[in-house]
Amino acid sequence: xxxxxxxxxxxxxxxxxxxxxxREGSGVIPVFILDDHLLKFPAKNRKSFLFSGLQNLDSDLRxxxxxxxxxxxxxxxELRRLVEETHAHSIFAEADVSPxxxxxxxAIAKQLNLHLVHGLGIHPTEAVKKADGNPYTVFTPYKNAWxxxxxxxxxxxxxxALPPLPEIQSEPIPDFQVLQYFPAGEKEAHKRLTNFLTGxxxxxxxxxxxxxxxxxxxxxxxxxxxMLSARQAIVAARKKSGSNQxxxxxxxxxxxxxxxxxxEFYQSILYHFPHVLSTAFNPSFRDIQWRDSSxxxxxxxxxxxxxxxxxxxxxxxTATGWMHNRSxxxxxxxxxxxxxxxxxxxxxxxxxxxxxxxxxxxxGGWQWTAGTGTDAAPYFRVFNPILQGKKFxxxxxxxxxxxxxxxxxxxxxxxxxxxxxxxxxxxxxVTIGKDYPNPIVDHNxxxxxxxxxxxKK
DNA sequence: TGAAATGTTGGGGCG
DNA sequence: ACGCCCCAACATTTC
Numbered sequence: 018x019x020x021x022x023x024x025x026x027x028x029x030x031x032x033x034x035x036x037x038x039x040r041e042g043s044g045v046i047p048v049f050i051l052d053d054h055l056l057k058f059p060a061k062n063r064k065s066f067l068f069s070g071l072q073n074l075d076s077d078l079r080x081x082x083x084x085x086x087x088x089x090x091x092x093x094x095e096l097r098r099l100v101e102e103t104h105a106h107s108i109f110a111e112a113d114v115s116p117x118x119x120x121x122x123x124a125i126a127k128q129l130n131l132h133l134v135h136g137l138g139i140h141p142t143e144a145v146k147k148a149d150g151n152p153y154t155v156f157t158p159y160k161n162a163w164x165x166x167x168x169x170x171x172x173x174x175x176x177x178a179l180p181p182l183p184e185i186q187s188e189p190i191p192d193f194q195v196l197q198y199f200p201a202g203e204k205e206a207h208k209r210l211t212n213f214l215t216g217x218x219x220x221x222x223x224x225x226x227x228x229x230x231x232x233x234x235x236x237x238x239x240x241x242x243x244m245l246s247a248r249q250a251i252v253a254a255r256k257k258s259g260s261n262q263x264x265x266x267x268x269x270x271x272x273x274x275x276x277x278x279x280x281e282f283y284q285s286i287l288y289h290f291p292h293v294l295s296t297a298f299n300p301s302f303r304d305i306q307w308r309d310s311s312x313x314x315x316x317x318x319x320x321x322x323x324x325x326x327x328x329x330x331x332x333x334x335t336a337t338g339w340m341h342n343r344s345x346x347x348x349x350x351x352x353x354x355x356x357x358x359x360x361x362x363x364x365x366x367x368x369x370x371x372x373x374x375x376x377x378x379x380x381g382g383w384q385w386t387a388g389t390g391t392d393a394a395p396y397f398r399v400f401n402p403i404l405q406g407k408k409f410x411x412x413x414x415x416x417x418x419x420x421x422x423x424x425x426x427x428x429x430x431x432x433x434x435x436x437x438x439x440x441x442x443x444x445x446x447v448t449i450g451k452d453y454p455n456p457i458v459d460h461n462x463x464x465x466x467x468x469x470x471x472x473k474k
Numbered sequence: 475t476g477a478a479a480t481g482t483t484g485g486g487g488c489g
Numbered sequence: 490a491c492g493c494c495c496c497a498a499c500a501t502t503t504c
């Protein structure tokens with residue numbers, strides 16, 4: 018009898034840890050531990066998604082004759098108890114790369130028979146390295162090395178039956194709110210993958226940037242909790258790309274696969290440079306004089322900056338726990354460059370709000386935006402929220418959806434509502450400065466300010 | 475996975 | 490017909 022310790026691999030198909038636990042023993046006990054150290058972090062939406070995913074996994078396991086054991090407390094203490102209670106031989110778990118997880122797991126491995134199994138990404142973190150043994154810190158060469166490694170398309174199948182659980186204590190799954198836009202679970206993940214690969218991926222290069230279009234896979238929360246493995250995603254995409262004659266679909270799938278490789282790149286960065294969670298990766302950007310304005314930070318969080326695309330993104334985030342990738346870049350750039358507020362404030366807020374909130378990817382994204390990271394956007398690249406809106410939400414559909422007070426603003430003014438005359442405003446039923454804020458900072462002024470601040474550091 | 479400033483070119487209006 | 494100017498369109502450089 019072995020324990021399958023579930024952490025962020027809430028799936029039965031293509032699960033190396035589960036497969037190993039089954040193969041190495043005469044039975045398996047699926048366990049999830051509610052770890053207060055992780056659960057005290059204010060991330061209501063993500064916890065709902067997790068708990069809903071656990072409920073889903075539990076019913077999938079029951080269908081196979083087993084079930085999910087839930088415990089609450091310190092992982093080491095709970096696992097030790099479980100081993101005593103069940104006489105389990107070994108514990109199998111998917112290896113993780115966050116500093117907390119690595120510290121936790123190596124401490125537990127000293128006391129208990131814990132086997133960490135690779136499964137978070139396609140290639141183990143240690144496998145993608147430069148010839149001299151050092152980790153890559155630039156994406157393109159990392160990607161090239163990653164692509165050069167053999168990729169098995171073998172998907173581990175889900176068990177068809179499991180032995181019943183022993184009579185042991187299990188906590189109920191905590192209450193959670195149902196997430197309208199992101200139902201949890203493996204089945205939903207597969208539905209989205211199939212849907213994406215039979216439609217949107219064909220036009221991915223174009224439509225992935227259009228914020229009002231469902232042109233992205235929207236799989237990030239599922240990948241975050243392992244309701245879908247990276248291998249399942251990539252193998253399915255590769256099949257699509259190989260089987261289709263349309264050159265566009267080939268480009269689309271390759272571009273999407275590239276996005277999946279970014280996830281592993283940032284996992285590798287976090288693994289090798291855990292200090293990125295507390296400071297800039299690039300030391301020359303550690304002394305920027307950030308502004309300290311709780312008022313501006315609050316306006317950003319609330320989606321009340323006066324720049325419609327920025328506000329639409331921020332409101333989509335609070336309303337759904339997810340934000341379109343293009344809006345993530347725009348809103349992040351706005352916080353760092355326009356408001357000159359420390360990117361770590363944004364990183365924390367995104368971690369509170371995002372269903373897919375993951376320390377590696379989130380930190381990587383923020384450091385990229387701030388220009389402080391590996392292979393980052395150059396600091397002088399300042400997104401113009403008006404131009405970004407015109408380019409990637411030309412009809413203002415995205416803005417109208419998430420900033421309803423601007424719903425009737427003519428397209429001509431949808432990204433610059435403050436340019437409307439009083440009678441324009443009256444005609445579309447919104448008073449700028451009252452129903453919707455004026456811009457909290459002038460674009461040209463902010464641009465000059467941030468360039469000066471970065472140049473000085 | 476930028477945007478703005480600056481430089482260059484060429485068509486067309488006009489004296 | 491010619492030179493001059495304007496300026497849109499595109500290219501390059503700079504932040």
